[in-house]
Amino acid sequence: MTKKTTEKQRLRAPSKRSLASRSRILDAAETVFARDGFEGAKVRDIAALAEVPLGLVNHHGGSKEALFREVVERRAEELARLRLEALAQAKGQGALDLTAILGCFFRPYLAKAAGSDPQWLAYARLVAMVSADPAWADISTDLFDPTAQRFMDEICALHPKVSRAVVAEGFVYSVAALLAFLTSEWRIAALASQSDAQASVEGLVAFCAAGCAARIAQAET
Amino acid sequence: MTKKTTEKQRLRAPSKRSLASRSRILDAAETVFARDGFEGAKVRDIAALAEVPLGLVNHHGGSKEALFREVVERRAEELARLRLEALAQAKGQGALDLTAILGCFFRPYLAKAAGSDPQWLAYARLVAMVSADPAWADISTDLFDPTAQRFMDEICALHPKVSRAVVAEGFVYSVAALLAFLTSEWRIAALASQSDAQASVEGLVAFCAAGCAARIAQAET
DNA sequence: GCTTATTTTGAACAATGGTTCAATTTAAGA
């Protein structure tokens, strides 16, 4: 079984033109969903932004909900891979402290957001939406939680005496701070400048690392 | 001018019955908005939950947007008052450190959420919605920012050498952590137990105070 | 108790928005 069983049987390969349409639709959906939320987003707005007829959105994306899931999934895999790679590389260079671990979790995202592809900033809003709304809990479970668990494993290894619940608490607060950073207007502006972005990231990491350390120390006493 | 000029002229006092309807509608709106978001919420659901005819919602609440604003405003004033009172009282008992200042900001909210009125938990979701969505920026500016500025003044006074931007950064991250705490499923469960609630709050305050302190220390060097 | 502003009710309206579909065009595979 080399392919997912959910994949529809195809008698022909998709044409280059259809691939381009599909890509434009996903990009437009990402932008509109991030801007207006799931309920607020209109399939017609997505079609208009992608410059395709209305019917084509459903043809390529399926239902509105399926389209949303696909948009979220599209970048989640790449992001998870980058994070785990950063963690593996850092571990190869010696023992990790809290700051280093959180840095491996934060930096790949921030590098993308500050990078050339502006769609990554829209994606941050999608992650915040999914994280905040219990209706999308299954997406979090499937796409985000495994990586988070991996990083929490690392922190737990650093502090064998504290419960995983305490580590999770600090981690959740840290992710909340990260999302606040990425979705706030003034930070987005800061990300435009390379030096400002660097300083901002260090500030965020310092905040979260010290916060986690304090919470863990509190539990240890 | 003892009354707001925007207030409609009234020839008669509202009846007790109309006051009860109005209150039930606002409570229902709070619950439904918190559960489904602004776009996802249906005026019909609000009417059904309040057990009033559909038309009565518009009669008392005005447009859907006006109703949402009123629901948010309703508790904002009380919350702001409690926070400022806590701050004033703490200042009367001696010099404040970072932990004490943040405690004055966090505890009134958490006490309400852990208290007898379950609607305060729904309200936390509304605050998170308003904070996250740029479309409601004017609500944040009017209702939330003044109190936040007051608390940041206090932190700035503690650390005269660091820029207000650095203080604001830590404060925003702290509020994000607070909202993550209040809107996450597992924390809500913890709030049910008085002792668990106490421990959770201390953990949150410890995280944010240490985070802010680290960010400020980083800026001072 | 009378008057009348206010509240309540149920229905209807008009616009919105997700989805479906038949017909047409395009291009992949042989």
Place this chain on the structure above:
DNA sequence: TCTTAAATTGAACCATTGTTCAAAATAAGC
């Protein structure tokens, strides 16, 4: 080149939903 699956198009469908309205019921003010 020929066949035909896939992609595209534009329109229509139909449930949903915010809002309005006129008539009836209620209760405040005198």
